[in-house]
Amino acid sequence: MNIIGVEAGGKGVDQKMQHCASLTGGRPGVLHGNKTYLLQDDDGQILEGHSISAGLDYPGIGPEHAWLHEIGRAQYVAITDMEALEAFKLSCALEGIIPALEPSHALAHVMKIAPDLPRDHLLVMNMCGRGDKDIFTVAKHLGVDISA
Amino acid sequence: MTRIDDTFARLKSEGRKAFVAYVMAGDPDFETSKEIVRGLPGAGVDIIELGLPFTDPMADGATIQLAGQRALAQGMTLDRTLEIAAHLRETDTTTPIVLMGYYNPIHSRGVPTFLEQARKAGIDGLIVVDLPPEEDAELCLPAQAAGLNFIRLATPTTDDARLPRVLQNTSGFVYYVSITGITGAAEAQADAVAPEVARIKSKTDLPIIVGFGVRTPETAKSIAGIADGTVVGSVIVSQIAEGKPVPEILAFVKTLADGAHSA
Numbered sequence: 001m002n003i004i005g006v007e008a009g010g011k012g013v014d015q016k017m018q019h020c021a022s023l024t025g026g027r028p029g030v031l032h033g034n035k036t037y038l039l040q041d042d043d044g045q046i047l048e049g050h051s052i053s054a055g056l057d058y059p060g061i062g063p064e065h066a067w068l069h070e071i072g073r074a075q076y077v078a079i080t081d082m083e084a085l086e087a088f089k090l091s092c093a094l095e096g097i098i099p100a101l102e103p104s105h106a107l108a109h110v111m112k113i114a115p116d117l118p119r120d121h122l123l124v125m126n127m128c129g130r131g132d133k134d135i136f137t138v139a140k141h142l143g144v145d146i147s148a
Numbered sequence: 149m150t151r152i153d154d155t156f157a158r159l160k161s162e163g164r165k166a167f168v169a170y171v172m173a174g175d176p177d178f179e180t181s182k183e184i185v186r187g188l189p190g191a192g193v194d195i196i197e198l199g200l201p202f203t204d205p206m207a208d209g210a211t212i213q214l215a216g217q218r219a220l221a222q223g224m225t226l227d228r229t230l231e232i233a234a235h236l237r238e239t240d241t242t243t244p245i246v247l248m249g250y251y252n253p254i255h256s257r258g259v260p261t262f263l264e265q266a267r268k269a270g271i272d273g274l275i276v277v278d279l280p281p282e283e284d285a286e287l288c289l290p291a292q293a294a295g296l297n298f299i300r301l302a303t304p305t306t307d308d309a310r311l312p313r314v315l316q317n318t319s320g321f322v323y324y325v326s327i328t329g330i331t332g333a334a335e336a337q338a339d340a341v342a343p344e345v346a347r348i349k350s351k352t353d354l355p356i357i358v359g360f361g362v363r364t365p366e367t368a369k370s371i372a373g374i375a376d377g378t379v380v381g382s383v384i385v386s387q388i389a390e391g392k393p394v395p396e397i398l399a400f401v402k403t404l405a406d407g408a409h410s411a
Contacts, residue, residue: 029280040252
């Protein structure tokens with residue numbers, strides 16, 4: 001069984017560091033009582049990072065993920081804000097389910113890999129939260145006025 | 149024997165309490181900070197606690213958080229923090245400097261490299277508040293092996309079951325946190341702190357310095373009176389934040405030092 005973890009790629013995992021993909025774009029450090037992968041500068045100062053999803057907007061990652069990453073048991077990838085928004089919209093339109101922005105990242109990755117998998121391949125995605133909390137954020141990013 | 153051990157031995161022989169002053173390295177800027185630190189021994193400071201700025205200072209209140217932000221905004225780094233210590237060492241070879249901060253900048257540098265650089269800069273001890281005794285192998289033990297003291301904090305919630313673990317690899321002195329909270333908090337009360345200091349004294353021969361919530365010469369005196377000395381940080385940092393000239397800041401520090409020394 002393959003395990004895939006999807007990190008918040010924000011505006012892109014690059015030198016601008018406007019993302020929260022600690023495993024993909026960070027390095028090991030110590031913060032808030034755990035040693036894990038962190039977004040930090042060369043002097044060990046913590047960087048702010050960015051994600052459209054409040055729940056992923058953190059400069060580190062749970063240490064168990066860091067461990068699974070280091071032993072190679074799980075594979076970690078990054079999904080950008082825009083890709084997560086597309087997945088959010090698709091789930092709303094096709095299923096009538098408003099996903100939280102956090103699992104929208106996972107769904108976006110499913111959309112990337114599923115077309116190339118065999119039809120009988122079993123793929124389980126953890127839809128870990130509901131997105132009614134996120135509708136204001138999504139509306140803002142899609143330029144929709146829902147203030148009335 | 150480190151400079152810290154020497155200082156406590158001397159103070160004991162003189163029957164005096166220690167006055168420890170905290171300032172953030174690079175606050176309000178690099179040059180002014182160098183000047184302030186160099187002036188502290190003349191203002192009656194027995195031990196200098198030099199803050200290493202960190203973006204996420206979880207043990208500090210707003211005053212010291214802002215000092216760290218000012219310092220970082222001015223381009224403060226670990227290297228420049230050590231330069232401030234080295235600058236003091238050009239004129240002062242006896243006043244101990246304790247570097248106080250958080251582990252990540254040290255971890256990022258690499259412990260062996262950091263320890264070598266800290267020693268070379270004239271640092272005598274470390275207070276790294278986010279490394280519990282369970283992680284002594286990370287920095288505490290290598291630091292002691294390199295000849296630096298590793299000073300640990302005990303708090304009102306450090307119970308008798310936990311205390312031996314906290315004291316086990318502590319050296320130089322024990323820093324007793326007078327309150328359950330962060331720096332710059334409510335005024336410390338000597339009558340509440342005294343039994344706690346006695347409790348720790350019964351378990352260690354190390355000097356006990358009390359800090360957090362010491363804001364006036366009167367409190368410095370009352371707190372120093374029931375311990376081996378006291379630490380003042382936030383009120384000094386507040387003077388720096390107000391943009392006071394260095395001589396005025398140092399004169400203010402002297403009033404606190406005189407308070408502690410009158411105990």
